Amino acid sequence: xxxxxxxxxxxxxxxxxxxxxxxxxxxxxxxxxxxxxxxxxxxxxxxxxxxxxxxxxxxxxxxxxxxxxxxxxxxxxxxxxxxxxxxxxxxxxxxxxxxxxxxxxxxxxxxxxxxxxxxxxxxxxxxxxxxxxxxxxxxxxxxxxxxxxxxxxxxxxxxxxxxxxxxxxxxxxxxxxxxxxxxxxxxxxxxxxxxxxxxxxxxxxxxxxxxxxxxxxxxxxxxxxxxxxxxxxxxxxxxxxxxxxx
Numbered sequence: 133x134x135x136x137x138x139x140x141x142x143x144x145x146x147x148x149x150x151x152x153x154x155x156x157x158x159x160x161x162x163x164x165x166x167x168x169x170x171x172x173x174x175x176x177x178x179x180x181x182x183x184x185x186x187x188x189x190x191x192x193x194x195x196x197x198x199x200x201x202x203x204x205x206x207x208x209x210x211x212x213x214x215x216x217x218x219x220x221x222x223x224x225x226x227x228x229x230x231x232x233x234x235x236x237x238x239x240x241x242x243x244x245x246x247x248x249x250x251x252x253x254x255x256x257x258x259x260x261x262x263x264x265x266x267x268x269x270x271x272x273x274x275x276x277x278x279x280x281x282x283x284x285x286x287x288x289x290x291x292x293x294x295x296x297x298x299x300x301x302x303x304x305x306x307x308x309x310x311x312x313x314x315x316x317x318x319x320x321x322x323x324x325x326x327x328x329x330x331x332x333x334x335x336x337x338x339x340x341x342x343x344x345x346x347x348x349x350x351x352x353x354x355x356x357x358x359x360x361x362x363x364x365x366x367x368x369x370x371x372x373x374x375x376x377x378x
Contacts, residue, residue, distance in 0.1 A: 139254045139257055139258070140257060141189070142250055142253070144188055144189055144190055145186055145187065145189065145195070145250055146186075146187055146189055147185070147186050147187075147250055147251075147253070147254045148184075148185055148187070149182055149184060150185050150197075155183065156178065156183060158185070158194050158197075159185060159197040160172055160173055160174050162196075162197055163235050163237050165239075166238070166239075166240065167352065167353070168352060173351075177199070177201065177213050178199070181199035181200060181201045182201075182202075183198075184197060184198050184199070184200065184251075184254055184258075186251065188242075195239045195242045195244075195247055196236075196251060197235070197236075197237055198233055198235055198237070198251065199233075199234050199235050200232065200233055200255075201231065201232040202229070202230075202231055202262060202264075203230045204229055205226055205227055205228060205229065205230065206220075206225055206226030206227070207224060209223050209224055212232045213234050213269075213270070214232060214268060214270050214357055216303075216304075217304045217357075218300040218302075218303050218346070218357045219300060219302060219303040220300055221301070222298050222299060222301075223268070223298050223300070223359075226265075226266060228264075229262055229263055229264045229266075230265065230267070230268060231258065231264050231267055233255065233268070233269040234269050236251070236330050248329055248330065252333060255267065256374060259362060260374065264362065265362050266359060266360065266361050266362065267334075267359070267362070268359045268360070269357075270355040270356070270358070271334070271341070271355055272328065273328060273345070273354045274352070274353060275352060275353070275354070276347050276348070276352060278308050278347075278354065281326065281345075281354060282313065282318075283316070283318035283319070283322070284323050284324070285310050285313055285345060286313035286314075286316040287318065287323045288310065288327075288341050289310035289313050289343065290313075290314065292340050292341050293340060293341070294341060294342060294357075294359060295340065298340075298359060299342070302344060304347075306346070306349070307345060307346050307347060308344060308347065308354070309343065310343050310344055310345070331356075334358050337360055337364070337366070337369060338361070338364035338365055338366070339358055339359060339364075340360075341356040341358050342356050
């Protein structure tokens with residue numbers, strides 16, 4: 133992937149690609165803190181991905197990070213991180229460039245909404261640079277207790293199911309199907325507030341999710357496969373993002 137030292141800067145923050153072991157160690161440390169794992173969060177995909185860092189320029193502290201894996205088309209999607217957990221055979225037919233976004237973590241002591249906005253601006257610039265047509269990845273819910281997320285999962289199932297032509301099928305052994313939630317009555321607006329902010333952003337732009345959640349005991353999360361076709365983003369929002377990303 134083509135990398136520039138700095139992707140963009142806004143206000144007190146700058147967004148840049150990681151360079152070298154020191155940067156990689158910093159993002160792994162932030163991930164470890166956010167996921168609460170006993171050992172440092174790292175895996176073989178770290179060496180295959182580009183890592184995006186958002187730093188506070190005043191303190192030099194890393195406040196957010198995520199990684200991106202570039203694919204020329206869907207032909208290699210089964211080798212992605214998500215491909216370990218979901219049968220992505222249908223997406224293998226996707227004809228255009230794709231990026232998997234993973235390990236999105238925001239520092240727990242920083243609640244500035246500008247951080248998520250900057251992450252989206254960075255993604256917008258990367259998408260534009262590489263002519264990417266789809267973003268995808270695993271969107272995580274904290275904990276592995278399904279009951280605390282039933283209302284959110286019901287809303288996802290009722291309103292944001294993946295189109296059949298791209299819909300992921302089951303692969304992981306430990307998962308929770310959403311079918312039984314089809315008739316569950318819940319306050320949709322309230323339930324959406326419990327959906328992780330990054331996933332909410334995907335959905336607001338036209339994104340969709342799998343029809344089941346995978347139970348990931350290693351990271352103490354429940355995650356759903358998430359896709360966003362760039363062409364599905366409303367034109368007004370695309371113009372806004374492109375303008376802000378410069």
